[in-house]
Amino acid sequence: MAKTRNSLDQRPLGNPGxxxxxxxxxxxxLLNRALGHYNVVISARLRGIAIDIPxxxxxxxxxxxxxxxxxxxxxxxxxxLSTMMxxxxxxxxxxxxxxxxxxxxxxxxxxxxxxxGRGKVVEARAATAPVYAAAIGxxxxxxxxxxxxxxxxxxxxxxxxx
Numbered sequence: 124m125a126k127t128r129n130s131l132d133q134r135p136l137g138n139p140g141x142x143x144x145x146x147x148x149x150x151x152x153l154l155n156r157a158l159g160h161y162n163v164v165i166s167a168r169l170r171g172i173a174i175d176i177p178x179x180x181x182x183x184x185x186x187x188x189x190x191x192x193x194x195x196x197x198x199x200x201x202x203x204l205s206t207m208m209x210x211x212x213x214x215x216x217x218x219x220x221x222x223x224x225x226x227x228x229x230x231x232x233x234x235x236x237x238x239x240g241r242g243k244v245v246e247a248r249a250a251t252a253p254v255y256a257a258a259i260g261x262x263x264x265x266x267x268x269x270x271x272x273x274x275x276x277x278x279x280x281x282x283x284x285x
Contacts, residue, residue: 150277161258168250172243177202177210178219179247182236185220186244190233192225219243 135141136148146152162176169179180200185191191199197207211234214220219240225231236244259267 161254164254165251168254169247172246172250174243174247177206178214179251181207181210181214182219182240182244182247185234185236185240186248189236190223192231192233193222194231196234214240 133148136143136145137150138144139149165179166176169175174182177200180202181196184196184199193207193211194204196211197204200207202210211220211222215222217239218237220234221237222232222234225233262270
């Protein structure tokens with residue numbers, strides 16, 4: 124929503140500490156609502172190719188660049204390291220990934236996409252691309268760039284608060 128000279132500052136309406144609080148103006152509710160709906164839709168698509176959302180997230184990260192360390196995959200996938208270990212074990216059992224000590228630092232385990240994993244990345248991209256296209260439908264390039272920038276700023280504002 125573009126701000127005009129006559130529009131009100133809606134930030135107080137999204138502040139849970141305000142008596143004027145409205146859940147439909149709370150950005151984290153709106154993000155959660157969109158992500159929840161997205162996950163329902165994407166889960167159905169992924170079931171069709173026999174993977175779940177965590178596996179998909181790892182495939183997308185490794186599809187961008189492989190190998191990566193387990194820690195890098197966990198960070199990029201926004202999944203706790205202990206959970207990531209279990210996901211990668213499942214994926215290795217399914218033949219989607221392999222792992223080996225890093226040639227630069229033997230304390231680091233690198234994860235590689237297998238041939239089957241690369242094939243599953245192709246399937247996953249084909250299954251999820253229509254959802255992405257529908258989700259950003261009606262967004263101009265400027266809208267999309269601004270959304271990405273604002274989400275990055277929101278993340279940066281929260282970084283270090285934990």
